Amino acid sequence: MRNIIKVLLVSMLAMQLFACVGTKTPNSEAPVVSNSGAVESYEEFVPYTEFDDIAVPNELSRVPDRTFIYENSEFKTGMIVMKGRVENQSLIDFFVNQMAKDNWTKESSIISSMSTIVFKKPYKSCMIRITDGSYNTEVEIYAVELKAESLRDGGGVLEQNIK
Helix, strand or coil: CHHHHHHHHHHHHHHHHHHHHHCCCCCCCCCEECCCCCEECCCCCCCECCCCCCECCCCCEECHHHCEEEECCCEEEEEEEEEECCCHHHHHHHHHHHHHHCCCEEEEEECCCEEEEEEEECCEEEEEEEEECCCCEEEEEEEEEECHHHHHHHHCCCCCCCC
């Protein structure tokens, strides 16, 4: 009787092993090609603000009564305030990495319970202030963007011929 139980157990294990080897599941991190030929990616969507190259984490929600954007023909500026239950350090890491992906250069930073990171691009600047609160972390994004029209109309660099 013992021999029959051993043979049954060994054969069940062998069948499970062959079943696992026989089924191939796609890797969840690999892109999936649909019927139309388009490639789908499983990367998490990162929303951008009114400024095309300043992204924010999904976990933050906007505080509308403290947010404003001013735009005219020469520049766009504004303050975007967001809150969420996110750790201070993970927000710092997110902004440093994401801003680098969007070709911003980190100019300076102060890291504490109220952190400030300053980024720069040609004709643009951005300061991000992260305040670690008891229930929520608050993020204030201050941005200024000079427009190309204002640079062409005399506000930009002037050429000078010296004879």
